Amino acid sequence: MARDATRETIAVLGPGAVGGALAVPLALAGVRVTCVARPGTAEAIDQDGLTLRRRGETFRARPRAVEVLHDRVDLLLVTVKAPALDAALGRIEAEAGTVLPLLNGLEHLDTIRARLGGRVIAGSIAGLEAYRETPTTIVQTTGTPLVTAAGDVSLPGFEVRVLADERALLWEKVARLAPLAAATAGTQRPVGDLRADAEWRGRLAAAVDEACEVGRADGVSLDASAQWEIIDGMPPGLTTSTARDVAAGRPSELDAIVGSVVRAGTRLGVPTPALAALLEAACAA
Numbered sequence: 001m002a003r004d005a006t007r008e009t010i011a012v013l014g015p016g017a018v019g020g021a022l023a024v025p026l027a028l029a030g031v032r033v034t035c036v037a038r039p040g041t042a043e044a045i046d047q048d049g050l051t052l053r054r055r056g057e058t059f060r061a062r063p064r065a066v067e068v069l070h071d072r073v074d075l076l077l078v079t080v081k082a083p084a085l086d087a088a089l090g091r092i093e094a095e096a097g098t099v100l101p102l103l104n105g106l107e108h109l110d111t112i113r114a115r116l117g118g119r120v121i122a123g124s125i126a127g128l129e130a131y132r133e134t135p136t137t138i139v140q141t142t143g144t145p146l147v148t149a150a151g152d153v154s155l156p157g158f159e160v161r162v163l164a165d166e167r168a169l170l171w172e173k174v175a176r177l178a179p180l181a182a183a184t185a186g187t188q189r190p191v192g193d194l195r196a197d198a199e200w201r202g203r204l205a206a207a208v209d210e211a212c213e214v215g216r217a218d219g220v221s222l223d224a225s226a227q228w229e230i231i232d233g234m235p236p237g238l239t240t241s242t243a244r245d246v247a248a249g250r251p252s253e254l255d256a257i258v259g260s261v262v263r264a265g266t267r268l269g270v271p272t273p274a275l276a277a278l279l280e281a282a283c284a285a
């Protein structure tokens with residue numbers, strides 16, 4: 001029997017670009033959505049609701065907004081960025097049937113499990129480029145994203161792929177994202193420019209090879225050519241949220257994404273000179 005979406009309760013911790021792009025469709029599908037945000041953002045959402053502009057269409061929803069989550073929910077989506085994670089977890093004072101973090105990188109699961117406990121399963125989101133135009137307006141330039149989870153979760157209106165191996169789930173994305181995040185942040189050039197530039201394509205290829213080698217040392221089967229098929233299929237104007245944060249002078253996820261792969265390489269005895277050089281250049285940008 002199909003689940004009744006109106007009986008689902010989902011909290012979104014961090015209704016920014018990713019969280020907002022999920023919260024609006026979920027609310028419009030009949031899910032009881034609660035956005036957990038900083039005081040100013042929670043007040044703005046409570047007053048104006050959330051607006052999602054996606055490929056020429058505008059969608060509006062009025063999810064509940066709170067500063068601190070006191071009520072139990074079926075599912076808690078953690079969609080803050082790594083630099084804001086510690087403070088954001090302090091706003092969760094209720095249990096969740098399942099906690100699904102959709103952060104980038106390799107090291108956040110331990111932090112979340114230590115703070116929240118319960119059923120925390122690995123997750124990732126792909127095929128999404130979005131940014132927050134105002135505290136209540138999200139602009140999404142891509143279609144419906146794919147969510148991957150290491151367990152069964154219900155996200156009405158979204159395709160959810162189950163991949164039980166947590167390490168494989170995280171490495172599958174970070175193996176290409178780490179090189180791309182560092183390169184786009186350091187150069188402020190979109191993916192299409194970088195892959196068409198012979199020198200930069202070579203640097204990216206070396207970094208992707210390193211990331212895949214570290215993943216394999218961590219027990220995950222990764223193919224660099226498969227990663228390049230995905231990179232070559234990306235829209236040429238695509239960039240990363242890391243590059244946008246660096247350009248705006250905001251705290252970035254460079255350490256959480258690229259640094260986590262470099263640290264894993266050190267731990268596993270796999271050199272990562274290409275990745276380390278990209279990270280150093282991006283941090284200096």
